[in-house]
Amino acid sequence: MYYSTQYSSPVGLITLASYNDQLVGLWLEGQKYFADTIPNNLKEHHNLAIFNLTKQWLDNYFAGNNPSIDTLPMAPIGGDFRQCVWQILCEIPYGSVITYGEIAKKVAERMQKSSMSSQAVGGAVGHNPISIIIPCHRVVGANGNLTGYAGGINKKIQLLELEGANLTNLYIPKTSTAP
Template sequence: MYYRATYPSPVGVITLACDGSNLVGLWIEGQKYHGNTILEDMIENNDLPILDTAKKWLDRYFAGEQPNISELPLAPVGSEFRQGIWHILCEIPYGKVITYGDIAKKMAAKMKKESMSSQAVGGAVGHNPISIIIPCHRVVGSNGSLTGYAGGVHTKVKLLELEGADMSRLFIPTKGTAL
């Protein structure tokens, strides 16, 4: 059984989802793939400790603090490959960015492969079910393009600016899937 609650944030209304003890989802209203990893109905419940803990984590995050991902029990639903990519995302430091290619190299090494497709990585990053907390907004194109964020490129910019990321070499593409 899954439960949900909403959280008003500076980037829009957020839906939080849990299995009762672990956070399984965090989606920004209007986000691509919103709730797609939860295949059954989610029951509204604002009285679960995990959802309260997640809301407090978000309060601190949006206040400019740097809450640690490890403070929350996360259980995103996805394949072993996606889980591996999401684990790498959790290692990206606050306020820093990494490229899809860099993640592909790390994942290839983990899987003892010579190389890996950046597009495969992009698919896993884009389907991250716990946005913001598993920081997929910190992934950029190799040329500095702010592309590929399911919550929208302008939300990605807001989150990176909130974190104080160096935006000097980053740019919004004029066309692409993130717009």
């Protein structure tokens, strides 16, 4: 059974999802691809240990701290390619950004390919089922374009500002390019 609960945050209402005592989803209200990796309907359950642990993590994060993601048992649902991309997202340092192209090079290396499409990486980043904790908000387009955040560009900026990221060379695109 897949369970859910909600968490009120500075960036809006967040829905958490679990399966077998592991976090499988964290979505911002109105986020694209909301719960698209969950095969069943979610049943509300507000007092599971994984939810309490995740809410504590989120409290620390929104207090401006840098909690370790290693403390959370997570099991994002996705194929090998997406899992590889999401693992790389977990390695992006707090308060830093990386481009889709840089991730594509890392994915190609790890999957022993000669190259990898930045657009394919963008699709995997956009379908990240555990937003914020698996920090897809730290990914930017070439030349500092704040593109492609399924939770919305304004929320991406809020999260980066919270982390103290240097936004000087980043800009908002004229049209939305979210995957």
